[in-house]
Amino acid sequence: MTDYLEGSLPRGERRRLEAHLADCPHCTEYLAQMRATIRLTGRLEPDDLSAEMREDLGEVYRRWRDAR
């Protein structure tokens, strides 16, 4: 399934899988769930930089700039 979603399944196997999917509502459902899971995972939100991290990074940067 992942090879199929990744577009890396050889053509013959892709056709066989697609023929099976046309006949099998359960595997079709499973594939749709995989796609939904990928979309959901992609919407996990990034966390913000903490103030402390921001300050540390500013210092890292200034040291680099002054040494240039």
Added chain:
Amino acid sequence: MAFRRSDPAATADAELVASLRAGDETAFVALAGRHQASMLRLASTFVPSTAIAEEVVQDTWVAVLRGIDGFDGRASFKTWLLAILVNRAKSTGISEARSTATGDAGPAVDRSRFDPGGAWASPPRHWIEESEDRLLARGLRTRLESALRRLPSRQRAVVILRDVDGLTSEEVCRVLELSAVNQRVLLHRARGHLRAAVEEFVEA
């Protein structure tokens, strides 16, 4: 600098890189902010604690500044950055104990869901039309985050880079130094675990 057309994130990165080279501290902090979550998540797949992961992230920025003049924009900034991060993380020498080549050996779908003939004994119930917004609002986010944390480290690294950060499979292979086949095996297992976590949540 050459950056990939029609990728607004890569374009924004390239502009920030140009500003930081010109001495703009806010550009540097903005760039760090854009990648902070990705970097921490990826670093956490290599080291045992958040504190160490944060150190790895900081080390990475020092290395990035040291090497920024050598960055030629052939790879996207993000790919270049994450490859440095992986190097820094590995050089801490305290990498999590690695399991075998591809992590756990479990199948992507529990075998008990198939009958002896290989047909679905317990087919997946239809849940995807429940709106994704509602699913996320009802705490699925927490569930997914914790399922992600429980994945073996290499699966976690691959699925974070592909599905959370949106890197291409080629970029993932470059960052993690994986073969294309290994990348797909790890991705397959990881996505299987995450799908099962969503299913468990929806059906609970």
